[in-house]
Amino acid sequence: MIDSRPVKRDMLPGPVDIAIDGSALTFDRAKRMADGKARELAASPMLLAWFDKKEWKHSPAIVCGCGNDVPSWVTYAQSRGARISVLVNDGEYVFLYKEG
Template sequence: MKDILIAITGASLDFDLARSMARLIALRENGDTDCLAWSDAGRKSHSPGCVQCEIKGRPGWEVYGENHGGRLKIIFNQGEYVFIQS
């Protein structure tokens, strides 16, 4: 899985904007991209939420995304928002 790190400064960033930006970035490499997993650190929320909290030191939602076809991990503002895209 390839990591893409994005830092946004000087403008407000919310979950919906970050998700839209992640999708646009992923579409450049895969026209059929899907968001497989995500994390919102500010709200302490992630999806899927039903997986174990941690698997071998990694968040369960991240392992889920990678194991279900995740090719890109798009990280905004040092983990404020993270999206795993197919």
């Protein structure tokens, strides 16, 4: 099931932007770059959630009626300690990490 609520920058914990050139940006490349940025910001970052705007997919693939406008995958990550959000190319991909 997919949560159709859009993600906005002000919903995310500790947002950091990175830009990756190239029209052939894939999820795997975006994740590698985001993982690298997260390692610059925390010793042992742990990925808790992600969002792929191109495919409108997210993980974890949960939907809850949390009573607010925040997507459930963001709520999930925040409730488990996410403190870093890496936004690739203005939110084309979003990765949420907790500090390990």
